[in-house]
Amino acid sequence: MAEQWTLADQAANPDPEMGLRSVRALRDLAERLEVLQVANARRSGWSWQEIANVLRVTRQAVHKKHRDIG
């Protein structure tokens, strides 16, 4: 519950510094998780199209970004 309050407070944090930092921090974390999860999906036999559908991007976009994973 306490954590939800924090999220509710900070999502609209009026301090631009902390507000912007939280946006960047989420983006950094999402980027790292994307690399791990796309690689995992490929290892599990998912096609680029299937991955793209879930990430809601085009197949070309996901392939271009992650093709070095294989």
Add this chain to the structure above:
Amino acid sequence: MMFERFSRQARSAVVLAQEEARDLHSERIKAGHLLLALASDKEVAAAFADVGCEVANLRGRVARDSDQEFDTEALASLGIDIDRVRASVELHFGEGALDRPARRWRGGHIPFHRSAKKSLECSLREAVWWGSKDIDVWHMLLGVIRAEPSTVDDLIGADRAHERLRQTALRKLSERAA
């Protein structure tokens, strides 16, 4: 660098600094990690305590000063505990999975930030000045103080801390020389 001149304690302080940097998920070994490592020496820890700095508080401030890939504080403000995320990711994908790939490939070796590099160079100069063939923990403390006086004040968390610690280090080295 010039590690052959480091005494056993000073050498282990450099190794410890690397471990502190790794534990705090810092991308570089900074002057603060050296301070933290020096605090594992009982006499240095006592000197820090004399100016009102406990090791646990020092570690907290060094953690905030670390060059972390993820902005822990900002994530915490959103209710995200990065350590829990890390633990869960590592459970499925192996140790260090959340770290930047480049760092994993380097086998956990963490490069020195310029603040630590400069501190170590100044440590060597202190040892030379004192006519010592080895660099010991007090030379290292003097080196960090010489290289990064305001960082020392911030991390130790006391006004003019670097000046008071310098006096202590000079006294210890003089006693040893006598």
